[in-house]
Amino acid sequence: MEVKVIAGHKLTPGKTLKDHIHVEGTELHVPHVLLCGQHRGPTVLISAGIHNAEYVGIQAAIELSNELDVGDLHGNVIILPLANRSGFENRTMSMVYEDGKNLNRVFPGNWEGSEADRLAAMLFEVFIQNVDAYIDLHSGDGYETLIPYAYYLGDTPAEEQARKMIDCINTKYYVRSRCRTGGAYNLASVHGIPSVLIERGQLSLFSRDEIEADKADVKNILRCLGVLPGKPISYSKTQLFEYSDDAPCTGCWYPEKQPGDYFIQGEKLGEIRDYFGNVLYTEYAPQNGILLHQCASLNIIEKGPMVTYGVPTDDNI
Ligand SMILES: [Zn+2]
Structure with missing residues (x-):
């Protein structure tokens, strides 16, 4: 062998x-x-x-x-x-x-x-x-x-x-x-x-x-995979397609949702403000989804991660 x-x-x-x-x-x-x-x-x-x-x-x-x-x-x-x-x-x-x-x-x-x-x-x-x-x-x-x-x-x-x-x-x-x-x-x-x-x-x-x-x-x-003995446990779960929106500008980030939250199209997901508190950008949900992960620091960076969400593949939420 x-x-x-x-x-x-x-x-x-x-x-x-x-x-x-x-x-x-x-x-x-x-x-x-x-x-x-x-x-x-x-x-x-x-x-x-x-x-x-x-x-x-x-x-x-x-x-x-x-x-x-x-x-x-x-x-x-x-x-x-x-x-x-x-x-x-x-x-x-x-x-x-x-x-x-x-x-x-x-x-x-x-x-x-x-x-x-x-x-x-x-x-x-x-x-x-x-x-x-x-x-x-x-x-x-x-x-x-x-x-x-x-x-x-x-x-x-x-x-x-x-x-x-x-x-x-x-x-x-x-x-x-x-x-x-x-x-x-x-x-x-x-x-x-x-x-x-x-x-x-x-x-x-x-x-x-x-x-x-x-x-x-x-x-x-x-x-x-048969590498360890025993029968595996099977967990049922929901299949998602993933979408990400990167930050359009640098500034202070104020998220409105938490990972695991469901949202509907048009709902506010957060906003970016400048260092005087003026709103630079508001993120609205482009479609219905589930928030998977997001930027949680006050600072957010242009073209860096902002929100990543999932949409059930059967669109049934
Ligand atoms: Zn990683």
Whole structure:
């Protein structure tokens, strides 16, 4: 049997390996844990910290890397607990510290580019393209509030398997995404790797309940993939299409709704004022929807995130 090699390490049954991988042409090093199951089975990648200020997933991944027992695993679990380590150590709001780029907008990356481009290229070539399934853990950014939900990419070869993974996630909503570029799970999906992204947590906070919920979702998906023993639990939820409105100008932001709130077309979602209190812009709901996440800081930045909402695909709210 051919031995699988990931990041230069042979996957030896029953062994756990913890290491950093250097990103060529940069000073970046990415921590990774290879959990090589005692029994044969698929190889699953779990990443967190692609956005480094999204702490729930990072802590869940660290805990999973210590809790999953290779003796129980049918297959391999590869964990990247902190993909954007330099952003974390310099406390950026989820940008790569060296070049200010959003790592989850530059996949598949570029070996001729700057740090984020090279990091994305390494993550894809070394990890993502060598696995059979992928789970990416995110939260609202340090300035964002959010309700938990999940994504998968529609119209891909692995859509059916990704849908089964989505069923294992304990959230009320999921988004059938149409975005095929830029993101890690999007790229993996286009390459036929069933992939999901879980959003849970907000404002750079992390609670025990949220961490446990992330871990429970990952373990439930691992059951569904046959990597962990036991029958997965299926959670029914509402499918949404996602829409985002970015801020048209910089200023002070005053949201009117909370994530999870329903709204109807034409309802006021918030306004941007200048530093004298004059209204610069009012955001009205372009259609009926459910607020998924939004900017929650007083400052808002032109062309930066403002509101992201979902619309049920059957338009029945
Ligand atoms: Zn994120």
